[in-house]
Amino acid sequence: MQVDLSIIIVNYNVKVFLQNLLDSINKASANLQTEIIVVDNASDDGSVEFLREKYPSVKLIINKTNLGFGKANNLALKEAKGKFILLLNPDTIVAEDTFIKMIEFFNQTPEAGLAGCKILNPDGTLQLPCRRSFPGPWTSFTKVTGLSTLFPKSKIFARYNLTYLDENETYEVDAISGSFMMMRKEVYDKVGGFDEQFFMYGEDLDLCYRIQKAGYKVYYVHSTQIIHYKGESTKRSSIDETKVFYNAMHLFVKKHLSSSFLVEIILQSAILVRRFFAYIGKIKLVLAAMLIDLLLFIGALLIGEYLVKTHSAWAGFPQFAVPVVYIVPALLYIIISAVSGSYRKDSLSVMKNLIGTFISLLVLTSLTFFFKQYAFSRAVVLLTYLILFVTLPLWRIIAKLFFNVGLGKDEFRQLRSIVVGTDETAVNLAKKLKEKKTNIYYVVGLIGFSNKNVGQQFNGFEVIGTDVNIAKVIKKYAVDEVIFSSAQLTYNKMIEIVSSNQDKNVEFKIVGSNLDFIVGKTAVTLLDDLPIFELSYNITSPVHRFIKRSFDIVVSTAVLFLIYPFIFFKVRLSGMKNDFSQFILNVPKVFAGTQSFVGPGKVNNEKLAFMGKNGLTGFWYTEPGDNAEEERQNIFYAKNQNIWLDLEILGKSLIKMWRK
Numbered sequence: 001m002q003v004d005l006s007i008i009i010v011n012y013n014v015k016v017f018l019q020n021l022l023d024s025i026n027k028a029s030a031n032l033q034t035e036i037i038v039v040d041n042a043s044d045d046g047s048v049e050f051l052r053e054k055y056p057s058v059k060l061i062i063n064k065t066n067l068g069f070g071k072a073n074n075l076a077l078k079e080a081k082g083k084f085i086l087l088l089n090p091d092t093i094v095a096e097d098t099f100i101k102m103i104e105f106f107n108q109t110p111e112a113g114l115a116g117c118k119i120l121n122p123d124g125t126l127q128l129p130c131r132r133s134f135p136g137p138w139t140s141f142t143k144v145t146g147l148s149t150l151f152p153k154s155k156i157f158a159r160y161n162l163t164y165l166d167e168n169e170t171y172e173v174d175a176i177s178g179s180f181m182m183m184r185k186e187v188y189d190k191v192g193g194f195d196e197q198f199f200m201y202g203e204d205l206d207l208c209y210r211i212q213k214a215g216y217k218v219y220y221v222h223s224t225q226i227i228h229y230k231g232e233s234t235k236r237s238s239i240d241e242t243k244v245f246y247n248a249m250h251l252f253v254k255k256h257l258s259s260s261f262l263v264e265i266i267l268q269s270a271i272l273v274r275r276f277f278a279y280i281g282k283i284k285l286v287l288a289a290m291l292i293d294l295l296l297f298i299g300a301l302l303i304g305e306y307l308v309k310t311h312s313a314w315a316g317f318p319q320f321a322v323p324v325v326y327i328v329p330a331l332l333y334i335i336i337s338a339v340s341g342s343y344r345k346d347s348l349s350v351m352k353n354l355i356g357t358f359i360s361l362l363v364l365t366s367l368t369f370f371f372k373q374y375a376f377s378r379a380v381v382l383l384t385y386l387i388l389f390v391t392l393p394l395w396r397i398i399a400k401l402f403f404n405v406g407l408g409k410d411e412f413r414q415l416r417s418i419v420v421g422t423d424e425t426a427v428n429l430a431k432k433l434k435e436k437k438t439n440i441y442y443v444v445g446l447i448g449f450s451n452k453n454v455g456q457q458f459n460g461f462e463v464i465g466t467d468v469n470i471a472k473v474i475k476k477y478a479v480d481e482v483i484f485s486s487a488q489l490t491y492n493k494m495i496e497i498v499s500s501n502q503d504k505n506v507e508f509k510i511v512g513s514n515l516d517f518i519v520g521k522t523a524v525t526l527l528d529d530l531p532i533f534e535l536s537y538n539i540t541s542p543v544h545r546f547i548k549r550s551f552d553i554v555v556s557t558a559v560l561f562l563i564y565p566f567i568f569f570k571v572r573l574s575g576m577k578n579d580f581s582q583f584i585l586n587v588p589k590v591f592a593g594t595q596s597f598v599g600p601g602k603v604n605n606e607k608l609a610f611m612g613k614n615g616l617t618g619f620w621y622t623e624p625g626d627n628a629e630e631e632r633q634n635i636f637y638a639k640n641q642n643i644w645l646d647l648e649i650l651g652k653s654l655i656k657m658w659r660k
Contacts, residue, residue: 002033002083003033003034003035003081003082003083004032004033004034004082004083004084004103005029005032005033005034005035005082005083005084005085005086005099005103006034006035006037006080006081006082006084006085006086006185007025007034007035007036007037007086007088008037008039008073008076008077008080008085008086008087008088009021009036009037009038009039009088009089009090010038010039010041010069010072010073010076010089010090011038011039011040011041011043011047011090012040012041012042012043012066012090013043013044013045013047014043014045014047014090014091015043015045015046015047015050017090017091017092017229018038018047018050018051018090019050019054020093020510021088021090021091021092021093021094022036022055022058024093024094024095024491025094027096027490027491028094028095028096028097028098028099028100028491029099030096031100032099032100032103034082034099035059035080035081035082036055036057036058036059037058037059037060037061037076037079037080038051038058038059038060038061038090039061039063039072039073039075039076040060040061040062040063041063041065041066041067041068041072042063042064042065042066048060048062059076059079061075061076061079063075068196069178069194069203070193070194070195070196070203071194071196073087073193073194074193074194074196077188077193078193080185080188082185083184083185084102084103084106084182084183084184084185085182085183085184085185085188086099086102086180086181086182087178087180087181087182087183088179088180089178089179089180089228091228091229091230092119092179092180092226092227092228092229093226093227093491093494093495093510094226094491095224095225095226095490095491095492095495096490096491096492097224097492098117098224098225098226101117101221101223101224102115102117102182102221102224105170105219105221105223106182106184109217109219111216111217112216112217112218112219113183113184113187113191113211113212113214113215113216113217113218114176114181114182114183114187114207114208114211114216114217114218114219115176115181115182115183115218115219115220115221116130116131116176116177116180116181116182116219116220116221117130117180117182117220117221117222117223117224117225117226118130118167118220118221118222118223118224118225118226119177119179119180119225119226119227119228120225120226120227120228120495120498120499120502121227121228121230122227122229122498122507122508123498123502123505123506123507123508124498124499124500124501124502124503124508125502126167127177127179127228127230128161128163129161129177129179130176130177130179130180130220131161131162131165131167131173131175131176131220132160132161132162132173132174132175132176132177133159133160133162133173133174133175134174134175134205134208134209135160135205138159139159139160140160142156142157142158142159142160143160143161144269144273148160148161148163152164167222168222169222170219170220170221170222170223171219171220172217172218172219172220173218173219173220174208174209174212174218175204175205175208175209175218176204176208176218176219176220177204177228178203178204179228179230180226180228181204181207183211187211187214187216190214191207191210191211191214192210193207194206194207195207225495225499226495227494227495227498282345283345284345285344285345285346285347285348285405285406286343286344286345289342289343289348289396289406290334290338290343292395293333293334293337293392294330294331294334296388296391296392296395297329297330297333297334297384297388298326298330300383300384300385300387300388300391301325301326301329301330301380301384302326303383303384303387304379304380304381304382304383304384304387305317305377305380307383308377308379308380308383312379314376314377317376318376321373321374321376324374325374325376329360329364332360332363332364333356333357333360333364333388336356336359336360336363337352337353337356337357337360338356339356340352340355340356340359342355342356346406347406348396348399348400348405348406349396350393350396350397351547353392353393353396354389354392354393357385357388357389357392361381361385364381365378365381400644401644401647401648401651415441415442415480415481416442416444416477416478416479416480416481417433417441417442417443417444417479417480417481417482417483418443418444418445418446418447418464418465418470418473418474418477418479418481418482418483419433419443419445419446419447419461419483419485420446420447420467420470420482420483420484420485420489420494420497421446421447421448421484421485421488421489422446422448422449422453422456422458422463422488423485423488425485425488426446426485426488427446427458427459427461429483429485429511430443430446430459430461431459431461433483434625434632435632441481442623443461444464444477444479445461445462445463445464445465445473445477446458446461446462446463446464447463447464447465447466447467447470447473447482448463448465448466448467449466449467450466451466453466454466464477467493467497470482470497470501471500471501471504474501474504474506475504479506480506480507481506481507481508481509482497482501482506482507482508482509483508483509483510483511484497484508484509484510484511485511494508494510538638538639538640538641538642539612539637539638539639539641540638544641544642544643547642547643548596548612548641548643548646549593551597551643551646552590552591552593552596552597553591555590555597556587556588556590556591556597557591559584559587560587560588560591563584564584564585564587564588567580567581567584567585568585571585578657579656579657580654580657580658583616583617583653583657586616587616589616590616593613594613595613595614595615595616596612596613596614596615596616597615597616597617597646597650598615598616598617598618598645598646598649598650598653599612599613599614599615599616599618599637600612600614600615600618600619600620600633600634600637600638601614601615601618601620601630601633601634612637612638612641617649617650617653618633618634618637618649619633619634619636619637619649620633620634621653621656622649622652622653622656
């Protein structure tokens with residue numbers, strides 16, 4: 001039997017991505033005779049066992065070591081029998097029409113030897129390497145220096161990724177991405193496979209170059225598109241991607257183009273530059289926090305000097321001391337804060353910042369005894385630090401609450417999700433998300449495919465929009481995630497929705513066919529929870545309990561003096577209560593310690609005391625549900641409790657009370 005298409009996939013520890021890909025391939029192969037060859041590069045995530053059990057028809061080649069991309073593909077290319085051959089990455093998803101449209105393109109374009117389709121990132125943006133130029137000296141220089149990014153529409157500067165060309169047109173290019181490469185079998189027979197000198201990266205450029213040298217053309221085809229999660233295999237390896245990438249570029253230039261000292265300098269410099277910026281990217285929050293703190297310290301010192309000069313006979317800092325006075329104390333504060341742990345690459349700590357500020361105050365005042373020539377005004381120091389004790393924590397709080405910056409991996413951010421579909425699979429998915437105890441997904445609603453379904457309820461989940469107006473739904477409900485189920489939705493439709501909403505700043509995820517995992521850009525989420533007894537609970541931590549109780553005492557004291565009397569007499573006179581007045585009237589219980597501002601719903605069982613004191617508000621108020629839902633919310637709250645979660649819930653509660 002004639003095989004229309006041989007699909008070759010090299011897999012390395014991406015089992016869950018591979019499952020979604022194979023499901024999409026099955027749909028895209030409906031009217032074709034295909035063979036699937038998977039080469040496993042010594043995965044240890046159960047990929048081989050999974051393929052043998054779930055996809056016995058797949059031809060499996062098992063390597064004992066990671067041979068690299070090119071060498072592994074070559075093993076499968078020798079076995080391929082199809083009229084066309086497709087080299088496909090395992091962390092991709094193809095549309096139902098992808099194979100048919102690509103074969104049609106080849107049949108209509110006899111000069112085409114190799115072609116790639118339009119490739120999207122998970123957020124719907126174009127993945128730039130799917131059409132590019134060869135890395136000659138000038139092209140390499142503009143890429144490395146960032147000129148191609150600075151001038152994306154320039155034919156002179158943007159040649160590497162061809163960003164000046166319309167992504168919605170088909171045209172001949174130098175090279176395409178190795179994540180999706182389709183060729184005629186006769187082209188492989190004539191040119192051969194990948195050059196095995198390239199371990200990873202560069203082998204696709206080399207193949208494109210050799211195919212063109214053999215008299216064929218390479219094309220970018222826009223009429224069909226796929227999603228590529230990109231880099232999933234390298235995340236699971238110890239490979240230095242930057243070094244391997246630029247070494248591959250160097251090898252390509254040396255092999256095919258005019259190898260010169262200049263090109264070598266450019267490429268080797270690129271490795272150092274990329275590593276430098278990669279490191280800066282990792283510590284950017286630390287650098288930003290240091291810079292903001294430095295500016296605030298100097299600003300507070302200026303204000304302190306101005307206030308003392310204005311209200312006393314002091315003339316201010318003498319000119320000779322100005323550089324030292326304004327720079328040394330600020331740097332001293334930065335160093336002490338860094339040592340105290342105030343600066344971390346993934347979080348902004350208010351408590352550690354306050355500790356660092358207090359210690360720096362003690363150190364600075366002590367140093368003035370040894371450097372009396374700089375002991376000009378204690379009043380300025382005290383005023384400066386009074387300002388700092390307000391401004392330094394304040395900007396961190398604003399960054400956390402309003403911009404979700406510096407929350408840290410263990411700090412809470414609720415995910416507002418919509419599920420696309422209304423069938424049993426979609427509803428079961430929404431139910432599974434809602435039932436998760438280790439993460440809270442607030443399922444806003446379902447997306448249907450007809451306006452007549454809008455407003456209908458499916459097992460407690462409302463249809464809030466359709467696939468046509470999903471962009472408006474995302475904006476209206478402040479959605480964070482759009483989750484697809486492949487049971488009711490075609491991959492064509494999924495990719496179309498992703499493509500048309502690339503500017504919405506949401507993450508698009510696809511659920512596994514067995515509803516056991518969700519694949520997204522940032523992570524793979526398992527939908528089966530760990531047993532409850534294996535979890536640790538923040539609310540039992542002495543540090544969290546101290547902060548929570550301190551917050552309750554400070555805020556309840558302020559409320560009792562400033563707000564409580566007015567609400568008390570208003571209710572007595574009018575006899576009317578609403579949620580807000582009831583909340584305020586219960587504040588004495590918070591002050592007394594029998595309740596907390598934020599906490600679980602009614603917990604009377606002593607065995608559940610680990611959940612903390614009952615709250616005047618909580619998830620049970622902001623996101624009310626049935627008893628089972630409230631229990632899950634209580635468990636989630638106990639596990640993830642921190643001051644920022646409390647503030648977020650308290651803020652949402654007050655807004656809800658105010659609107660009633």
